[in-house]
Amino acid sequence: MSSQESLVSAEPLLELLNVESAYGPIKALRGVSLKVRRGEIATVLGSNGAGKTTILKTISGILEPRKGSVSFRGRAITAQDPATIVQQGLSHVPEGREVFPLLSVRDNLLMGAYTRSDRDGVARDLETVFGYFPILRERAGQDAGLLSGGQQQMLAISRALMASPDLILLDEPSLGLSPKLTKEIFEIVVRINREHGTTLLRGEQNANMALNAADYGYVLENGRIVMEDTCPRLREKDDIREFYLGMKDAGQRGERRWKKKKHWR
Numbered sequence: 001m002s003s004q005e006s007l008v009s010a011e012p013l014l015e016l017l018n019v020e021s022a023y024g025p026i027k028a029l030r031g032v033s034l035k036v037r038r039g040e041i042a043t044v045l046g047s048n049g050a051g052k053t054t055i056l057k058t059i060s061g062i063l064e065p066r067k068g069s070v071s072f073r074g075r076a077i078t079a080q081d082p083a084t085i086v087q088q089g090l091s092h093v094p095e096g097r098e099v100f101p102l103l104s105v106r107d108n109l110l111m112g113a114y115t116r117s118d119r120d121g122v123a124r125d126l127e128t129v130f131g132y133f134p135i136l137r138e139r140a141g142q143d144a145g146l147l148s149g150g151q152q153q154m155l156a157i158s159r160a161l162m163a164s165p166d167l168i169l170l171d172e173p174s175l176g177l178s179p180k181l182t183k184e185i186f187e188i189v190v191r192i193n194r195e196h197g198t199t200l201l202r203g204e205q206n207a208n209m210a211l212n213a214a215d216y217g218y219v220l221e222n223g224r225i226v227m228e229d230t231c232p233r234l235r236e237k238d239d240i241r242e243f244y245l246g247m248k249d250a251g252q253r254g255e256r257r258w259k260k261k262k263h264w265r
């Protein structure tokens with residue numbers, strides 16, 4: 001993926017500066033700063049409770065930060081209403097998918113495009129998402145609640161695409177899916193980025209997959225970014241290899257998920 005780096009613009013599409021967010025007395029983010037450049041896939045890696053979901057909720061306006069700022073396309077969007085943020089081209093696929101179960105697959109997709117008035121563009125994007133996920137075309141008339149978990153994840157990603165956003169926030173899209181489906185979703189997210197030009201920021205616990213399917217990564221621990229770099233470079237770091245990818249010996253490919261480590265060098 002490093003060959004793609006040159007295609008990524010230097011201008012940040014999204015920027016967080018010293019963001020602190022809390023749930024009552026529980027501090028979830030303790031001064032997070034990060035950038036997502038136009039055209040890239042960025043990933044926030046971290047274990048359960050690290051604050052991945054909280055970062056994404058703070059960006060999309062679901063949660064108001066106590067301190068710090070969020071800017072999108074150079075303009076402050078801190079604590080704006082989520083609907084206003086979507087209209088500016090930033091879509092959020094929340095944790096646990098959340099489709100409208102009693103609406104058809106097609107109507108779920110059209111709900112994603114409800115703010116758009118370009119009917120031709122909507123029809124074209126519907127074809128695009130059916131191209132990425134043919135199963136959604138097959139099931140277009142069926143209630144979304146009858147889809148499998150993996151198919152609902154495909155629908156949730158597709159619904160976000162139907163808004164024709166500049167940036168999509170993806171919260172652990174592979175959670176609870178089989179290894180095969182996980183791989184498929186990772187590959188399609190990369191295709192959406194490379195073919196459609198959509199910028200993506202995804203929260204992930206599955207470091208091994210995420211580092212192979214993103215350009216830039218942030219490692220989050222207890223609400224703080226403890227490391228950041230391009231994904232090829234993160235894959236080479238000893239800390240990441242040993243404690244994150246579970247590769248003690250070079251050459252032994254680990255499939256383990258994040259292992260807790262007390263201190264980062």
Ligand SMILES: Nc1ncnc2c1ncn2[C@@H]1O[C@H](COP(=O)(O)OP(=O)(O)OP(=O)(O)O)[C@@H](O)[C@H]1O
Binds near residue numbers: 026048203
């Ligand atoms: N609604 C809430 N009320 C109180 N505390 C919360 C709430 N949501 C999250 N937290 C706490 O905030 C911290 C960060 O949680 P967050 O959901 O952002 O983590 P995460 O990295 O997404 O974890 P996971 O991988 O399990 O989804 C955790 O300590 C969590 O217990």
Ligand SMILES: [Mg+2]
Binds near residue numbers: 171172
């Ligand atoms: Mg989460």
